Amino acid sequence: MPSSEAVNQSSARGTGVIHDIGYRHYEGPRGGRRQITRALYVHSLRGVFGLGRAAKSKIMPMGLATFMVLPAAIIVAVMIFMGAEEPLVAYTSYAIIVQAVPAIFLAAQAPQTVSRDLRFHSLPMYFSRPLTDRDYVAAKWAGMTSALFILLAAPVVILYAGALLGKLDFMEQTGDFLLALVAVLLLAALLSGIGLLIASLTPRRGLGVAAIITLLAGSYTVVSAVQGITYELGSEKLAGWAGLFSPMTLFDGAQVALFGVDSNTPAGPPGTIGKVVFVVVLLAVIAGSYALLSLRYKKVSHS
Amino acid sequence: MNRTIARLTMRGLLSPRRLLLLSLIPLVLLAVAGLLRGLASGLAIDESTTVLATLGIGTVLPLVALICGTGAIATEIDDGSVVYLLAKPIGRPTIILTKYVVAVFGAVLLAVIPITLAALILVGADKGVVLAFAVSALVGALGYSALFLLLGVVTRHAVVVGLLYVLIWESFVGGAVPGAQALSVQQWSLSVGEKVADDGLISAAVSLPVGASLLTAVALFGLYFAVQRLRSLTLAGEQ
Numbered sequence: 001m002p003s004s005e006a007v008n009q010s011s012a013r014g015t016g017v018i019h020d021i022g023y024r025h026y027e028g029p030r031g032g033r034r035q036i037t038r039a040l041y042v043h044s045l046r047g048v049f050g051l052g053r054a055a056k057s058k059i060m061p062m063g064l065a066t067f068m069v070l071p072a073a074i075i076v077a078v079m080i081f082m083g084a085e086e087p088l089v090a091y092t093s094y095a096i097i098v099q100a101v102p103a104i105f106l107a108a109q110a111p112q113t114v115s116r117d118l119r120f121h122s123l124p125m126y127f128s129r130p131l132t133d134r135d136y137v138a139a140k141w142a143g144m145t146s147a148l149f150i151l152l153a154a155p156v157v158i159l160y161a162g163a164l165l166g167k168l169d170f171m172e173q174t175g176d177f178l179l180a181l182v183a184v185l186l187l188a189a190l191l192s193g194i195g196l197l198i199a200s201l202t203p204r205r206g207l208g209v210a211a212i213i214t215l216l217a218g219s220y221t222v223v224s225a226v227q228g229i230t231y232e233l234g235s236e237k238l239a240g241w242a243g244l245f246s247p248m249t250l251f252d253g254a255q256v257a258l259f260g261v262d263s264n265t266p267a268g269p270p271g272t273i274g275k276v277v278f279v280v281v282l283l284a285v286i287a288g289s290y291a292l293l294s295l296r297y298k299k300v301s302h303s
Numbered sequence: 304m305n306r307t308i309a310r311l312t313m314r315g316l317l318s319p320r321r322l323l324l325l326s327l328i329p330l331v332l333l334a335v336a337g338l339l340r341g342l343a344s345g346l347a348i349d350e351s352t353t354v355l356a357t358l359g360i361g362t363v364l365p366l367v368a369l370i371c372g373t374g375a376i377a378t379e380i381d382d383g384s385v386v387y388l389l390a391k392p393i394g395r396p397t398i399i400l401t402k403y404v405v406a407v408f409g410a411v412l413l414a415v416i417p418i419t420l421a422a423l424i425l426v427g428a429d430k431g432v433v434l435a436f437a438v439s440a441l442v443g444a445l446g447y448s449a450l451f452l453l454l455g456v457v458t459r460h461a462v463v464v465g466l467l468y469v470l471i472w473e474s475f476v477g478g479a480v481p482g483a484q485a486l487s488v489q490q491w492s493l494s495v496g497e498k499v500a501d502d503g504l505i506s507a508a509v510s511l512p513v514g515a516s517l518l519t520a521v522a523l524f525g526l527y528f529a530v531q532r533l534r535s536l537t538l539a540g541e542q
Contacts, residue, residue: 060460067471100470108463206377209462210370214328217470221362222335225354229339232350238342 037135040126044143048109057112064105065151071098072155076162087163087173091156091180092255095187096264098155099248102191103216105151106144110195111208113144119203123300133301137294144196148188156180183255190251190282191216193289200296219246224265231266240270244281253278305393305401312405316374317412325370329417332363336421348432351425352504355436359418360496361489364410364443365469371409372451373461375402381459383538395533399526403452410444435500443492446518449525450488456532484508491518 020026031039043052049065050058072094079088095102117123126136160177164170198215199208223246231239243249249265256268257275269278317325335358339351379385388398415437422436450468454461476483477490484490485508493507494514507514 060463098475100475104463104466104470107466108460204378204381206373206381206462209466210366210373211324213462213466213470214366214370217466218328218331218362218366221358222331225358226335226338229350229354230342233342235342 033130033132033135036129036131037139040131040136040139041143041146044113044140045146048113048144048147060108061105064101064108065154067101068098068105068151069155069158072158072162076158076165079162080166084166085168087159087168087176089159090261091159091176092183092259092261093264094155094159095152095184096248096252099220100217102148102151102187103213103248106148106191106195107209107212107216109147110144110192110199110212111202111205113140114196114200115203115205115208118200118300119205127301133297134294136301137290137297141192141196141290141293144192145185145188148192149185152184152188153181156184179259179261183251183259183261186254186282186286187251189286190247190289193286193293194247197289197293197296200293216247220248222246223249227266236267237270239267240274243267243269244278247285250278250282250285254282304404305397308388308393308398308401309405312375312402313408315378316371316405316409325367325413328363328367329413332358332417332421333424336424340424348426348430349504352432352500355418355422355425355432356493356505359414359421359436360439360443360492361474363418364414364440364492365447365465365473365489367414368406368410368444368447369451369462369465369469371406371413372448373455373465375406375409375455376452377455377459377461380455380536380538385536386538389533389536395530399452399456399530399533403448403526406448406452407444410448411441415440415444430501430504432500432504435496435505438499439492439496439505442495442515442518443488446488446491446522449522449529453525453529453532456529456536481508485513486517488518488521490514491521 046052049061075088078084089097117126123136127133156177160173163173163177194215195212198211202208202211223242226242227239227249230236230242240253243253243265252264253269253274255261256263257279263269269275335354339354376385379388418440419433419437422433426432451461451465454465458464472483473487473489477487487508490508491514493505494509494511495518496505497507498511509517
């Protein structure tokens with residue numbers, strides 16, 4: 001008796017959306033696809049940092065965020081104390097130097113973002129709303145990318161503030177700073193694509209964490225070992241190409257190519273062709289991981 | 304030791320599909336060893352041992368031990384199926400010991416043997432390097448497995464905490480602050496290898512007596528506390 005009217009109403013709208021199953025009525029305004037996507041984005045972004053969740057869930061992301069900015073704060077303090085003429089650490093180098101921290105952050109939080117929905121079978125509930133699988137992927141990807149961007153950009157902002165406080169050249173520093181922000185955004189997109197894709201393949205959190213970190217840290221260690229040795233042996237070109245095979249060195253090569261900054265690896269991308277290849281591969285990996293993620297959820301939403 | 308628990312853990316940890324995925328890690332190590340061997344027939348022996356120490360003992364071994372050590376028990380705690388195991392009249396020491404043996408077996412299969420092979424490819428069978436790395440990797444596997452098994456029982460974030468230890472403490476802090484290396488399973492295992500190989504080929508931050516005793520202590524305490532923790536395990540809900 002109470003529900004029949006509401007059910008009729010929604011079927012009359014022809015959306016096929018389950019809203020009212022007869023327990024409790026809701027007569028307020030209802031958001032559409034866009035509002036739901038936006039809400040899911042904000043929810044995912046907050047969730048990555050543990051906001052809106054139990055205190056225990058905040059320890060890991062907040063602790064890692066502290067690890068991320070603490071060295072920058074120390075560097076700034078030293079810089080001002082010494083009266084340095086140049087930034088001690090380039091804005092574009094910082095993320096590479098402390099790379100273990102964003103890598104662990106991604107490994108810990110990407111599975112949190114997507115695995116739980118898979119594990120507790122809550123996806124059918126999302127998709128019973130006007131939200132589509134594409135919207136879900138877009139919201140989750142944007143949430144993870146924004147979170148990583150905040151994590152990676154915060155220390156750069158601190159370094160920049162320190163440079164201004166230390167009365168370094170304003171125009172030069174601002175230019176470098178803005179370029180570094182763009183670079184960091186690319187890195188955030190690269191990492192979140194890879195992390196979410198791996199995490200979306202397993203409903204087991206521990207496995208996802210291990211897989212992501214193995215890919216990031218393992219490939220970096222292997223690539224830098226190969227680079228170090230081939231460079232020592234005088235094969236600079238080979239050392240440069242080796243950089244394509246790990247996300248961090250790939251990003252580094254691309255930022256060398258795009259912004260003309262110094263490479264943080266033994267050898268940057270070789271020649272003009274190398275530079276073009278690094279940028280193209282970086283963009284291809286970002287787009288490819290997003291496409292595969294969409295494909296994965298297309299399958300999930302139809303099963 | 305309990306045969307049934309061992310069989311079930313083994314099936315969960317090293318199912319054909321997972322084994323295939325996990326074997327990618329040692330395969331990459333072997334591929335790099337082969338590449339370096341093919342690329343540079345004249346790679347100096349101390350360079351080879353550095354590669355083996357950083358890539359093998361420093362990366363492959365802890366990663367594999369982390370996956371096997373936490374995978375042996377943390378996954379069961381995570382999905383709650385551990386209650387069925389705990390409800391059986393089996394002593395907690397037996398459970399932990401069995402899980403430990405399986406975790407070590409996984410680490411030997413996927414890390415110790417490949418590291419030994421990589422040493423054979425890179426250096427060849429002279430100056431005791433191969434034996435040194437085999438022994439180092441084995442004692443490292445014994446230490447890491449106990450440590451990560453304990454983590455798996457203590458915290459729900461075992462993998463992340465283990466990674467923090469391996470990547471931040473052993474690699475990052477250990478690289479910058481030499482004192483931190485005194486408290487690193489990696490250096491303790493290398494201290495054993497240092498003695499086995501010819502002089503000066505493998506360098507460790509601690510001496511053999513210190514390394515060996517700390518390693519034994521960590522392994523024994525890890526297992527002891529894991530047993531104690533398992534006695535009073537409560538299952539928390541998903542946060």
